[in-house]
Each structure stands twice: as structure tokens, then as C-alpha cells.
Amino acid sequence: MKKIILFFIVFLMITGSSCNLRAEEVLLNIDEAVGLALRQNRDILLKAEDVKIAQSKISEAQAGFFPTLDFTASRVSTMDYYAKSIPETKTQTTLKQYIYKGGKTVASVSRDKYSLKAQEALLDKTKLETVLNVKKAFYTLLLALDYVRLNAAILTNSTEHLIMLKKRYDKGETSRQDILNVQSSLANAKEAYRASLNQVASGQELLNNILYLDKDAKIIPEGEFIYDEKEFAFDKAFLKAIQDRPEIKQYTAQEQADKKSIEVAKASARPSVYASWDYYSRSNASLTFTPGKGWQDYSVVGITFSWPVFDGWATKAKVDQAIADLKQTQLFKDKTVKDIALELKQAYLDLKGSFVKIDASKAEVDLYRDTFQTAKDKYKVGMLSSLDLDDISLGYRVSIFNYKQALYNYTIASESFVKATGGIQ
Secondary structure (H helix, E strand, C coil): CHHHHHHHHHHHHHHHCCCCCCCCEEEEEHHHHHHHHHHHCHHHHHHHHHHHHHHHHHHHHHHHHCCEEEEEEEEEEECCCCCCCEEEEEEEEEEEEEEECCCHHHHHHHHHHHHHHHHHHHHHHHHHHHHHHHHHHHHHHHHHHHHHHHHHHHHHHHHHHHHHHHHHHHCCCCCHHHHHHHHHHHHHHHHHHHHHHHHHHHHHHHHHHHHCCCCCCEEEEECCCCCCCCCCCHHHHHHHHHHHCHHHHHHHHHHHHHHHHHHHHHHCCCCEEEEEEEEEEECCCCCCCCCCCCCEEEEEEEEEEECCCCCCCHHHHHHHHHHHHHHHHHHHHHHHHHHHHHHHHHHHHHHHHHHHHHHHHHHHHHHHHHHHHHHHHHHHCCCCCHHHHHHHHHHHHHHHHHHHHHHHHHHHHHHHHHHHHCCCC
């Protein structure tokens, strides 16, 4: 009879699961999953590219410290003015070096260096969030697989009860109402089993998406829930969060970058000084009315001073925009500090609550273990039927699952608390 029941459950697994039977199975532990995400997650890779762009902008700004060299050449022909067409070739080579630009170059380099720090902080933030999402998805899938196994056991037990009741009904030892009740329980068990299979499929899809694995890959998580009893002090954690959270570093760097942006905007209204050397070469003398032949070369060296006296208040508008950006960044920073405090407090409360659930569920496991051991002793001497023993065994398995669920809640709360503080404790 049990072979028939097992065949029925396998049939449900085949028809109820949305996973492709030919899908490649990928065995992963939590460290491998995190490492894979850090290498392949597109959000992280995008932020890494933003860091490279910020590095290039520093080089772009530093170019203002170096001279520029330009070369221009042209070939023209004057027609219908002289008796014949007069061709002329001109070249110009210009070397220019800014001596003073109102402090714009220095401020631009400093601004872009702070912007780079802000982008690096954003990359760290994305990594923290991705690692937490990977761990949540991984442990959720691990628990979902346990839930499938538990529901399979419940389904087997319900089926055995129905078979036993039908035999008793045929002998007139039970009522039809009892059979209907068990059939209802069996239907609920089937639905719960199918739902748990869907949870596994959904969890695998989520983890696949985070890790950017092939859509047909079937992840098999390897690991277990571990209860690591360690103290979590809220005050120390908050100080660590203010110091280590990437968001704080991001807005601190952005605040400095915005201050430098104000200096860049102000530089537009300041004078500039540059030295230049121009070398000209022409194929004929254009200074006389009679066209000549040959090349005439000369050079011009000079220093140019320029001061934009009035630009229609364009510089003032740029400065006002930069000041508004600075104020906006400061407001975001203040808001982020409060958001971090709230996030940390919620994670701390969830963590404390998980301790209580672990203690309660552990006591429940001890109780059911003792009951199950007593039942096995009775079964050995014929005082208990195999179905009754299976009922008690199922209760013991449910208590173990509840304990794992409490450990799951603790694990998620612990990882959320670590993320809220800005990294590993």
C-alpha cells in the first residue's frame, strides 16, 4: 500500500512542479551563491561601470592643467579676381596654456574626486543589498524544500487514514461523515502540497534572477539553519551604521562634491589668463596687391587676459542651482540617517522576537521527541498501531519544521541587522 502512496506523491511532484525535468541542477551553498551574485549580478556590474565613468571624469577634469595643441590647414583658390586663379595654402598651429581659469580646473578635479567616492559608496550599497537579497532568497528556498517534504509526509498520512477508514466503513465500524472529513483533509493536504511545490519553483526563479543563471537552471541549495547565540547591542550598532553605511558615505562625499560645484559655477565670473603661441604658414604673400610665390612663415606669442564683466546673470543662475543641489543633498543625508535608525530598530526588534520563537519551538521539539520515543516503545510491544505511530511521528516532524522556521526567521533578522549596520559584525 505504501508503494501506491509513494507513486501517487511522485506523480503529483511531476505534474505539479513547474520545473523542467531536463533542467540542469546547480548545487550551491550560501557562500557560493553570494560569490556568484557579486560576480554576475547586473545591478552590481552597472554600478561598477558608473565607478569607471567617475574615474574617467577625473582624468577629463585634470586635462585642464595641460596645454592644448591645435593644427588647422586649408587650401583655397581665388577665381575671377585676378587674370588667373591664385591658389593659396594656409596652416596654423596653436599652442595654448591656461595660467589661471578662476579656480575652475582645481575645483572640477576636487568635485569629480568626491563624485568618485559617492559612486564607490553606491557600489558598496548595491553589494550589501544584493548579498541580503541572495541570502533571503537562498534560505527561503531552503525552507520551502523542507516544507515540500513535510507536506508530502502529511499527504501520505492523510491517504493512509482514508484507506484505513474505508476498510472500517466496509465493516460498519465508522460513519460516512468520518470518511468525508478525512477526504476533505486529504484534499487540503493535496492543495498544500501543490502550493509548496509552487513556492519552491517561485523561489528558484527568484534566486536564478538574482544570480543571473540560465532560466532553466534548477538551484539545489545546500546548507542548514544555524543558531549562533551572540549579543546585539543597538547603541553600538547604530554608531557603526552611521560610520559604515554606504549611504552615509555617499551623501557625505556628494555634499563635498556639491560644494565644489558651487566653486566651479562661481569660476565662470572670474578672469582667466592664458599664454599662447601661434605659428602661421602661407603659400603666398597676402599682404601685397601683387600675388607672390613661395611660403611665408611667422609666429605670434602672447598672453591673453579675459574677464566676463556681464553674462546676463547666467553665472548667478548656475550658482543658485549648485546651492540648491547642496541643500537637497543635505536633506537627503538627514533623511537617510533617520531611515537607517528606523531600519536598524526594526531589524533589532525582529531579532529579539526571533530569540523568543526559537526558545518556544525548541521546547516544543523536546516535548514531541519525548512523546515520539514513548510511542516507539509502545509500538514495539504492540500497544500502538503503525498508523498511530505515524501520526505521532508526523507531529514530531511538524515541530522540527516549526523550529527550522524559527531559525529561518532568526537568520533573516540577523542578516538584515548586519546589513543595517553596514556590513559584517
